[in-house]
Amino acid sequence: MTNSRPLLIELGTEELPIGAIDLLASAFATKICEQLESHRIETEMEAVALERAPWPASRRTLHTIYATPRRIAVHITRVASSQSQFSEPVLGPSVQVGLDEGGNPTPALLGFAKKNGIAAEGKQLAQMLIDTPQGQRFGFHRNAGGRALVDLLPGLLAEAVKALPIAKPMRWGDHAWSFVRPLHWLVVLHGDQVIETEMFGIRSTRHSRGHRFMADKPVWITDADGYVEALRAAHVLADPTERRARIRGEVARVAAQLGGMPQMDDALLDQLANLTEWPVAIGCSFDSAFLAVPQEALISTMVANQKFVPLLDGHGHMLPRFIGVANIESRDETQIRHGYERVIRPRFADAKFFYDEDLKTPLAQHQQALAAVVDQPALGSLWDKSLRVAELARVIAGRVGADAAQAAHAASLAKCDLLTRMVGEFPELQGIMGRTYALAQGESPEIARALDEVYMPRAAGDTIAASTLGRVLAVAERADTLAGLFAIGGKPGGAKDPYALRRAALGLARTLIEGGLQLDTRGLLLEALDAIPEAALAAGLKAAKIASALDAGARRAALAEEIERFIVERLRGYYAEQGIAAGVFEAVLAVAPSSLVDLDRRLRALAEFSRLPECAALAAANKRVANILRKQAELGESPAANIDQSLIQVPSERTMMLALQIARDRINQAVRRHDYAEALAIPARVDLFQSAPGFFAPFDAPSLLAAIDDYFERVMIAVEDPAIRRNRLAILAEFQRVFATVADLSRL
Template sequence: MIKQNLLIELGTEELPPKSLKKLAVSFCENFEAQLNSANLQFDSIEWFAAPRRLALKIHNLDEQQADKQVEKRGPAVSSAFDADGNATKAAQGWARGCGIDVTEATRVKTDKGEWLLHVATVAGKNISELVEGFIVQALKQLPISKPMRWGAGKEEFIRPVHTLIALYGDKVLPAQVLGLTSGNQSQGHRFHHKDLVTISHADNYQNELLAAYVMVDFNQRQQTISQQMAVICKENKANTIEDNDLLDEVTSLVEWPVALVGTFEERFLDVPPEALIYTMKDDQKYFPLLDTNGKLLPKFIFITNIESKDPQQVISGNEKVVRPRLADAEFFYNTDKKHTLESRLASLDTVLFQKQLGTLKDKSERIAKLAGHIASQINADVTLSERAGLLSKTDLMTEVVMEFTDIQGVMGKYYALNDGEDSKVADALYQQYMPKFAGDDLPTSMEACAVALADKFDSLVGIFGIGQHPKGDKDPFALRRAAIGIIRILIEKELPLDFKLIAEFSAELFADKLSNDKVIDDVIDFMLGRFRAHYQEQNIKVEMIRAVEVKRPTSALDFERRLKAVVNFAKLDTAVALAAANKRVNNILSKNGQSEFVEIDDALLTDAAEINLVNKLKAISGSVNKSFDAGDYQAGLNQLADLRDVIDSFFDDVMVMADDNAVKNNRLAILGELQRLFMFTADISVL
């Protein structure tokens, strides 16, 4: 069978840079699914993406589907013919549907009788018949939230489309997609090669576009950018800030990347570097340069989409563009320093946190009280924690943060130091939002931890307290992120705090603002649910997490210790047998009610197996309880693992539901003690 490379390209107006890579990968996965569904064989598929195109190359694709045999079973022979051997109407109707005469049918015997059968050969379709449907379906499934229309047509896509290539080897395959007819012409570079480029063969796609100043391979383009920046860094004895999202975005903005370096006046370095970095990266898509000590230099790298004969003109243009932005940051910063953070507290009363929960000033006052309460339990300075909590939102009212919202907290630190606040207060303002994302740093000082926890608990309790739980992917107050942040801080900082008690204290601070009577239970349930997400990222099995969830521990550190013990226990050779035995114990006890249990009476022990089990329990229970009380769940479970043999013997040799009621209850009491010990850490039966 003939095999050729298939090229698909959709030429468009400039695609959204933050979505380009996602669109390309999705297009590739969708098209591959179509090929697999059609049982077309190919070696591999690769995607290409540039600002004005999405493309795929399918390597060594079969030209045609293989023929296949399709069996169509008819009526049973017993009902297909009458007494004279003539075909019944049922048989004739089936034969017509198959396009044959009844006499042409074969027969198949099964254990339920003999049936008429027709085996048809269905010829495979050529790729030229299939490609249009593949493209249409692959594009239809792209993650496009707001498609647009253009011109007078009714077609919709994320951007207007101009060209469509469907090339199998050097043959154009017929297709009508989004109002376009397939051909073999692609768009060249918008400035360097304005004419269309004829692609002579699917194999020549990349090279022929390279000649037209289009580097269509996204990864090649990104590697080129990285290499060019590395050369600039070496020449300037500098480094850039690693930012994969920015690198992806810049790669999506250019077809022919050329990295250049620009400069700005050193006086701007008096402004906090975070503000300068923010405006360069987020507003201008520039890469700031740092010296070998990590200090910001008055230089930046930018990626242009043209190979200019006079690069200095391009550099000057970019320097002129960024200078007003830096000047704004400088002006705002100097203006802000004229007012203390404390003087801005009153202005927080003009901004709502949430209409039922009050203003940002209300929130700040609650955070201050809750931070002090937490600080008193974690050996942090209560006064400094309260002070940081009170000032925590004041930098939101500064000009710099209003202009550059992503550096809230960061600017709070600089203004606090300018105001003469304690350095621990300043650091707490900087770190209050940590961790912002998975893998982000945690607050360093205990005072910062107290403020960060207070801020997150205030949001959790407040929003749950008015019944606005996160639903689906809607989480406007980022409560999931807040809960994960709380869990990480409590575990990684080894803070033995009870989040139920903290939530209760927080709820009291809202006075009569909360309308949900079950707010504490809802917060606990939500927190416990976040443990699953937190630990699944660490590849811990769901059943192990569930085993601990059953106990509903309200200390994150305690949850961590229990889970580690369960994970370790599950590695033991005895784990499976003991988990099964515990399940059996739980089933027996649940059917018989524990209210009738009595203390184990040695006088009622008759069988050797139950005597051995009770003796073993007595021998280790003291040590096990001591381990559990100390929070050393792992040691306790490891000791319980030694019970396997005596538990197995008990179930093999002893009838728990004895006729004698006293003996039965005594044996149930033995099971009750077993359950108590094994269930203390987690529900081992879940394993």
């Protein structure tokens, strides 16, 4: 690259929305790199390995993203000072327009030539043809490129900023400019050279700004590579990764002093990093009397509203201490500490008031009020939903060995905490407060725990409910939600999923699979749909594209099938994350296991078996059989309904028949035990004929796999006698059925 130097672009603004900083900074860097590439300005690149890609690694521009509450910036390692030279086509009229009937240039072609300074005439013009997707056109190639970066950068910077994902642009001053926040300074450096440009009325310079309180003055940036250190000297950590590391270290330091373990997840860490440019942790405390309130409520308000870090003891109990992260290195931390303690006190006082008031009303007394809260207009109230879930939970509990009465009672209480003051203020505590109030009001620990576990898993990566009763409620709740919303036409479309049905479907599937609940998926959904009002079902007919001529039972059956497919589709990603190949998933799905637990067992057995060399041979044999049967079907010939022993003429056919019989019996026994690993291994077992004393196969290492190979070698399918031909096809069809007991190996 000619005269390549590092490039730095910084946009200095008012304080940015903390939830948008990371996205904006990443998008800004990406758009700048894309613009440089589209303008053919060379940059230093690095290889990037694409996940699960069979082709060589791609390449991307080497760059670093910087972001603080007051700035977004990108530093690109090396950028050329000018465009690369390239050739570009200049297109004129099409052949039909450029030549008349006699093949002579028309005025349109002559005008194109004159405009571009082409002196050629007649036949020379007729030879200037370029192939395009729309056909041949007159034209020529000219050398282009070579423009200086200083000339191109203003335009590409404007295009990059224009393309940023800004949800709510802000206007300021008396002009029409709009951006995420008002722009106050602009730094554009190519090496040590300022590239002059203007944006939103601000001209580019080499002056950034330091920390708003500790060094609020212009910061001279000597060159692009000196950016980070220049800002560090002005108490700004521009690198978000470095800032996050400093916060972790600061919080750990203060937590050790206070004798607690900090509860700071990635989401809180990101928020703290986007609120500070020079983070400093400060230890604080609160009145221990507030610990009478459930700690989930205290932690929720502390984190969500104040961005403070709670501290727990070694047993997971909350301590009357917390950590605030300030955006300043103060000479008097006491003032900041008192300020943090002062703002947390009214929050905790509100939580204690809500908790004390809620305890005065038993959960069951909220049931009547649930009838006044509409769930979905076509589906009725929250109390209607509670009744449906309670009945479904009672049925499920009876099938999995849980207490049916407990399940119905817990389901009738599960929505009651929605009407408490605490959940009204902190919706994220739904279920948690139900458990807390149930315990405080004398419900059994099993019932109380289920009121919380009904919402598990709450998010991707969360664990499922731990208790059987909680799993029963979780399954019933999600099955009713899917059934009701599909019935009224609420199925997600494209990227839109307003009712979070994809999450509900995956949560239902995970609870069944990981909880080992052996339930017929289609039957479960039919029972959930049976409880949906007929009027609601009719409302969703058009959206679901189900014929209104079908009776109620047929409508529900069609919906149950659709919901089951929707649930199973969610499992593709679930198993892909566990390293199970798509072909394995398709092979098992083809045999339509009745329960998700059974599907999971078959998948894991086949995934393990697919790593063995025998699997490839068996899959190849299955594909060969499937191809033969398909081709014969295309010719209008199907296998005989039953295998006729009298039509067997070749010893290899008899061997094949015996191998199939023995393998089928042993596979069926293994399947009844749900031992799918054994069932898959049987066709390749060389001891297959031990159960047939005195029988000797006409080949070594007798197995079903060896038998089918010998069958292909010695038996001709396409014989003239149609009865024999159809009988031999029947043997292949039986081979296919035996293998399909566990999975369709031809799909591997």
